[in-house]
Amino acid sequence: MKTRRSDRLVDMTRYLLERPRTLVSLTHFAEEYESAKSSISEDLTILKRTFRERGIGLLETIPGAAGGARFTPYMTKADAKEFVDSLVNAIDDETRVLPGGYVYLSDILGQPWFLQRIGRLIATQYLREPIDAVMTAATKGVPVAQAVAEQLNVPFVIVRNDTKVTEGPTMSVNYVTGQSQRLEKLELSRRSLPMGSRVLIVDDFMKAGGTIRGMASLVKEFEGQVVGAAVVAEGRVEHRVIDEYTSLIHVDTNKDDGIINVTSGNYADEIYAKFEEELESK
Amino acid sequence: MKTRRSDRLVDMTRYLLERPRTLVSLTHFAEEYESAKSSISEDLTILKRTFRERGIGLLETIPGAAGGARFTPYMTKADAKEFVDSLVNAIDDETRVLPGGYVYLSDILGQPWFLQRIGRLIATQYLREPIDAVMTAATKGVPVAQAVAEQLNVPFVIVRNDTKVTEGPTMSVNYVTGQSQRLEKLELSRRSLPMGSRVLIVDDFMKAGGTIRGMASLVKEFEGQVVGAAVVAEGRVEHRVIDEYTSLIHVDTNKDDGIINVTSGNYADEIYAKFEEELESK
Numbered sequence: 001m002k003t004r005r006s007d008r009l010v011d012m013t014r015y016l017l018e019r020p021r022t023l024v025s026l027t028h029f030a031e032e033y034e035s036a037k038s039s040i041s042e043d044l045t046i047l048k049r050t051f052r053e054r055g056i057g058l059l060e061t062i063p064g065a066a067g068g069a070r071f072t073p074y075m076t077k078a079d080a081k082e083f084v085d086s087l088v089n090a091i092d093d094e095t096r097v098l099p100g101g102y103v104y105l106s107d108i109l110g111q112p113w114f115l116q117r118i119g120r121l122i123a124t125q126y127l128r129e130p131i132d133a134v135m136t137a138a139t140k141g142v143p144v145a146q147a148v149a150e151q152l153n154v155p156f157v158i159v160r161n162d163t164k165v166t167e168g169p170t171m172s173v174n175y176v177t178g179q180s181q182r183l184e185k186l187e188l189s190r191r192s193l194p195m196g197s198r199v200l201i202v203d204d205f206m207k208a209g210g211t212i213r214g215m216a217s218l219v220k221e222f223e224g225q226v227v228g229a230a231v232v233a234e235g236r237v238e239h240r241v242i243d244e245y246t247s248l249i250h251v252d253t254n255k256d257d258g259i260i261n262v263t264s265g266n267y268a269d270e271i272y273a274k275f276e277e278e279l280e281s282k
Numbered sequence: 283m284k285t286r287r288s289d290r291l292v293d294m295t296r297y298l299l300e301r302p303r304t305l306v307s308l309t310h311f312a313e314e315y316e317s318a319k320s321s322i323s324e325d326l327t328i329l330k331r332t333f334r335e336r337g338i339g340l341l342e343t344i345p346g347a348a349g350g351a352r353f354t355p356y357m358t359k360a361d362a363k364e365f366v367d368s369l370v371n372a373i374d375d376e377t378r379v380l381p382g383g384y385v386y387l388s389d390i391l392g393q394p395w396f397l398q399r400i401g402r403l404i405a406t407q408y409l410r411e412p413i414d415a416v417m418t419a420a421t422k423g424v425p426v427a428q429a430v431a432e433q434l435n436v437p438f439v440i441v442r443n444d445t446k447v448t449e450g451p452t453m454s455v456n457y458v459t460g461q462s463q464r465l466e467k468l469e470l471s472r473r474s475l476p477m478g479s480r481v482l483i484v485d486d487f488m489k490a491g492g493t494i495r496g497m498a499s500l501v502k503e504f505e506g507q508v509v510g511a512a513v514v515a516e517g518r519v520e521h522r523v524i525d526e527y528t529s530l531i532h533v534d535t536n537k538d539d540g541i542i543n544v545t546s547g548n549y550a551d552e553i554y555a556k557f558e559e560e561l562e563s564k
Contacts, residue, residue, distance in 0.1 A: 189388060
C-alpha cells in the first residue's frame with residue numbers, strides 16, 4: 001500500500017538519522033513506501049530544508065534515477081558554543097581535581113547525552129573528509145571513540161598497553177610518554193584495522209600528547225594516515241609533543257591547592273574556521 | 283513564524299529519537315514551532331502510528347494542557363531475529379577462536395551499526411521498567427554498556443579490577459571468579475553511582491558468570507537493586523553461578539581443534555515472552 005507523505009517524512013527522517021554518511025538510493029525509498037520517485041524527491045527537499053534550518057546536518061541529494069540521499073550530521077557554531085559552555089560549567093568544580101593534575105571526567109563520559117554531543121561536535125570538523133576508522137587508547141578514551149564513530153558511522157579501534165589474550169595477533173609500537181619520558185608500549189589487534197586506513201585519533205584527556213603521538217606511529221605501522229586528533233579536555237603543560245589537535249575544553253589544575261580553571265579549548269578555530277558560512281547560523 | 287506540518291514532523295521525529303524515555307511537553311513543541319497544541323497533538327498521532335507500523339518504538343502521548351510525548355525505542359521480534367541471525371553468521375567463524383575458549387568479538391563491538399542494534403535489543407526487555415544506570419566491567423563491556431545506556435538514556439558506570447588514580451574515592455568488593463575460583467576485586471568510583479539506584483548489568487561475554495555476580499554484590503554495596511543482567515554472548519560452561527540473565531548468542535568453542543558453534547541465545551524467551559502481542563509484528 002502506498003504510504004502517505006506524512007508517514008514517509010517521519011520514517012525517512014528516522015532511517016537517514018540511523019545511517020550517517022551512507023548514500024541511500026531513491027529506489028530504496030520508492031520501493032519501501034510504494035511511492036513514485038518524484039514524490040520521494042519532494043520528500044527529500046522537505047527533509048533537506050528542515051535539517052538545515054534546525055542545524056541537524058547536511059542532506060545531500062543526488063538527482064536522477066541512480067540518485068539518492070546522504071545525511072551527514074553536524075553541529076552549528078551556536079549550538080557548539082552552548083554545549084561547550086555547559087561542559088565548562090559541569091567540569092569547573094574543585095572537587096574534580098585528582099592527584100597528579102588529573103580531572104575526574106568519568107561521570108560526564110558516562111552520560112549518553114554529553115557523549116552524543118561530543119561525538120557530533122568532533123565529527124563536524126570532518127564534514128567533508130572521508131574517515132575509515134576512529135582510534136583511541138584504553139580505557140577512558142573508549143566512550144569518546146564510540147561516540148565519534150557513531151556520528152561518522154565507521155568502526156572504532158582500541159589500542160592497549162596490555163593486550164589481553166582475547167585479542168589474537170597484534171601489531172605494537174614503543175613510544176616515549178610526553179611528560180615523564182618513560183618508554184611505553186601500545187598494541188592493536190592485527191585484524192581490527194585494515195592496512196592503509198584513514199584514521200581519526202581521539203582521547204578523553206591530553207597532557208603533553210605522548211599517547212596520541214604513540215597512536216600516530218601505530219597508524220603508520222598499519223600503513224595508514226592520521227586525519228586528525230581530537231580530545232575532550234587538554235591539560236596545561238610546559239611542552240606539547242604534538243602540534244595539531246582539537247580540544248573542546250582546556251583544564252588547568254593546581255594539585256597543591258586543588259584549584260581548577262576550565263575554559264573553552266581551541267575547537268572554535270579548529271572546527272568552525274573552514275565552515276564559517278555553512279554552519280554559522282541555524 | 284508558524285512552522286509547516288511537514289517540517290514539524292521531520293524535526294519532532296529527530297527531537298524525540300534523540301531523547302529516549304523523556305517526557306517532552308506539548309508546550310515545548312507548541313512554542314518551538316509557533317503552532318497550536320491541537321496541531322501538535324495531530325502531529326504526534328502521525329508519529330505514533332508510523333513508529334508503531336515501522337517497529338521503531340513506543341510513542342506514549344499524554345493528552346491535555348500538561349500533556350506531552352515520551353518515546354521508548356524497541357526492536358520487534360522479527361527484526362530481532364534477523365539481527366541475531368546476522369550476529370550468529372558474523373561470529374560463526376573458526377578464526378575467531380582464541381586461546382582459553384575465548385572468542386574474538388572486538389571488531390563486532392567496534393561497529394556502531396551492530397552496537398546500536400545490540401543496545402536497542404537489550405533495552406527492549408525493560409520497555410516498561412524504570413532503570414537508573416547501566417553497569418559493566420572494564421574493558422570489553424564498555425561499548426555494550428554505552429550502547430544500552432544510549433537507548434535507555436541513562437548513565438553507564440564502569441567497574442574495574444585496577445582503579446586508576448584518576449577515579450577518586452572508590453567502593454570495592456571481593457568476588458570469586460566462576461570457573462577458576464580465584465579471588466578478585468571489583469571497584470567503582472563512589473561518585474559515579476548514586477546510592478539506591480536501579481541497575482542493569484551488561485557485559486560482552488559471560489562464561490560462568492562470576493564477574494556478573496561480583497557486579498551484583500557491588501550494586502548491593504551501593505544499596506541498589508539489580509534489574510537484570512544481559513550479555514552479547516554466553517559461552518558453554520559446566521556450571522553457571524547466576525540463574526537469571528539474557529544472552530543474544532551462545533558460543534561453544536573447542537580450544538583443541540578450534541571448532542566454533544554459534545547459535546541464538548535465550549533472548550527470544552527472555553525479552554519477547556512478556557511483549558508477545560505488542561512487539562510480535564511490524
